[in-house]
Amino acid sequence: MNTLTLTEVCRRVSLPEHAVIEIVEVGIVTPVAGIPVAGSAHTWCFDDQTLIVLSRAARLHEDLALDWHGVALALELLEEIDTLRRENEQLRQRLNRFLD
Amino acid sequence: MEFKDYYKILGVQPEADEKEIKAAYRKLARKYHPDVNADAEAESKFKEVAEAYKVLKDAEKRAEYDQLRQFRDARGGFQPPPGWQSAGAASGGGQEADFSDFFESLFGGGFSRRCGPRPGRDLEMELPLFLEDTVADTRKPISVHGRTLNVTIPAGTADNERIRLKGKGEPGAQGAPAGDLYLRVRLVPHPVFDLDGHDLLVTVPVAPWEAALGGKLQVPTLTGRISLTLPAGSQTGRRLRVKGKGLAGKKTQGDLYAIIKIVMPDRISDQDRELWRALAEQSDFDPRADWAGGDGPRHDKESGK
Numbered sequence: 293m294n295t296l297t298l299t300e301v302c303r304r305v306s307l308p309e310h311a312v313i314e315i316v317e318v319g320i321v322t323p324v325a326g327i328p329v330a331g332s333a334h335t336w337c338f339d340d341q342t343l344i345v346l347s348r349a350a351r352l353h354e355d356l357a358l359d360w361h362g363v364a365l366a367l368e369l370l371e372e373i374d375t376l377r378r379e380n381e382q383l384r385q386r387l388n389r390f391l392d
Numbered sequence: 393m394e395f396k397d398y399y400k401i402l403g404v405q406p407e408a409d410e411k412e413i414k415a416a417y418r419k420l421a422r423k424y425h426p427d428v429n430a431d432a433e434a435e436s437k438f439k440e441v442a443e444a445y446k447v448l449k450d451a452e453k454r455a456e457y458d459q460l461r462q463f464r465d466a467r468g469g470f471q472p473p474p475g476w477q478s479a480g481a482a483s484g485g486g487q488e489a490d491f492s493d494f495f496e497s498l499f500g501g502g503f504s505r506r507c508g509p510r511p512g513r514d515l516e517m518e519l520p521l522f523l524e525d526t527v528a529d530t531r532k533p534i535s536v537h538g539r540t541l542n543v544t545i546p547a548g549t550a551d552n553e554r555i556r557l558k559g560k561g562e563p564g565a566q567g568a569p570a571g572d573l574y575l576r577v578r579l580v581p582h583p584v585f586d587l588d589g590h591d592l593l594v595t596v597p598v599a600p601w602e603a604a605l606g607g608k609l610q611v612p613t614l615t616g617r618i619s620l621t622l623p624a625g626s627q628t629g630r631r632l633r634v635k636g637k638g639l640a641g642k643k644t645q646g647d648l649y650a651i652i653k654i655v656m657p658d659r660i661s662d663q664d665r666e667l668w669r670a671l672a673e674q675s676d677f678d679p680r681a682d683w684a685g686g687d688g689p690r691h692d693k694e695s696g697k
């Protein structure tokens with residue numbers, strides 16, 4: 293697994309450092325190393341899978357004019373909807389095997 | 393060229409004020425944003441809405457657009473007047489791929505000035521996988537923007553997992569590095585097996601006498617058939633566990649559960665009917681004994697006899 297520094301992450305997703313720090317603070321992504329406390333941001337390391345979450349967060353922030361707390365909530369709810377939808381499909385399929 | 397009616401796209405009147413335009417955009421954006429709505433049409437709809445808002449939220453561009461609306465023809469076509477030049481457009485700018493030809497012809501270049509080479513964007517797409525593809529390392533051809541990539545899917549890849557392909561996303565501009573491609577694995581429904589985490593479920597139809605007497609069952613797995621012992625007196629819904637025959641995980645190996653489903657024959661011969669009748673007369677089994685306290689079913693049973 294590749295890890296990225298805060299600077300690298302900011303460059304890849306075209307976000308300023310303060311935005312990424314705020315995103316970490318609201319819990320949208322978590323650094324895989326370096327303790328996320330105030331003033332320690334430059335010791336943070338991110339998993340490369342973080343990039344896709346950050347890009348998604350940045351789009352929602354920009355396009356829907358949500359603040360980062362709103363983005364965090366939207367992402368959590370979207371993930372939950374996706375999980376429930378798939379679980380529902382799977383249970384429906386299992387149910388149908390007994391009803392056929 | 394097709395004329396884009398930005399007011400119609402946002403569902404507002406041409407006299408709408410900034411506030412109304414913003415509210416209309418926000419509402420449509422929440423509905424069609426590709427990160428919110430996975431429908432195939434949502435993305436193009438969102439781009440249209442975003443383009444309309446980009447023009448109408450900007451007083452200068454909106455004034456230019458309003459002026460140009462007069463050049464629409466009756467069939468919805470449009471040609472900009474000769475010598476048209478947007479005040480906001482910069483000469484020599486690159487094209488912004490996300491906007492329509494209509495937009496580009498009016499405001500082209502004005503929004504796409506950038507300094508230096510721009511790295512390509514990361515892309516995410518869904519990768520439908522058959523359960524069988526997860527048993528061993530599998531190579532799959534994947535088509536991305538006209539290119540075909542041969543991707544190795546490692547054994548044990550799980551539903552919802554992301555596979556990252558470095559540098560296979562959007563190409564960078566002017567020699568800048570390309571973005572990455574993320575494939576989100578979607579295991580497709582299987583005609584025989586269901587999934588519960590890493591466990592596989594297979595529903596096994598059995599005859600009532602098999603359920604009563606027990607016996608050997610031949611049950612499919614992802615890698616061939618196996619023989620299972622059905623205990624005598626098995627109920628519908630009984631789960632027989634076969635350790636390690638589920639989906640492979642990174643750390644654990646799932647199990648296979650054979651779920652018993654008692655089924656009746658489609659046709660019953662006269663001889664079969666006599667056998668069932670003999671069983672009915674001899675047996676004192678009451679499947680609705682739990683209802684004995686209530687008056688409904690008990691009453692039905694008594695009056696039915």
